[in-house]
Amino acid sequence: MSKKALDHILAGFREGASDLNERTGATVAQVADSVSRVLDEAGSEGAKIRRTLVRNWTSLERPRRRRTVPLLLGVLALGAATAYLLGRAAPTTARG
Numbered sequence: 001m002s003k004k005a006l007d008h009i010l011a012g013f014r015e016g017a018s019d020l021n022e023r024t025g026a027t028v029a030q031v032a033d034s035v036s037r038v039l040d041e042a043g044s045e046g047a048k049i050r051r052t053l054v055r056n057w058t059s060l061e062r063p064r065r066r067r068t069v070p071l072l073l074g075v076l077a078l079g080a081a082t083a084y085l086l087g088r089a090a091p092t093t094a095r096g
Contacts, residue, residue, distance in 0.1 A: 009083065009086070
């Protein structure tokens with residue numbers, strides 16, 4: 001595979017990752033605002049739930065899940081499949 005094609009693929013991955021990061025941040029902010037609004041409207045029960053959520057999210061005793069490895073493997077598999085398909089689709093030179 002030519003370096004130019006590989007650079008093009010990598011640039012596409014970088015652009016897609018950047019776009020995904022921006023959209024994910026916006027979505028998380030919207031969900032957080034909605035949850036906060038619902039908990040405010042729920043009164044005393046909402047306050048109890050809010051305290052529980054804060055305790056669960058800030059506790060150091062709770063083990064954190066690491067989901068970056070499966071995501072990274074998925075991205076690598078997609079990149080390998082793309083490189084393979086581009087290699088097959090590239091015009092072959094005539095041997096003579």
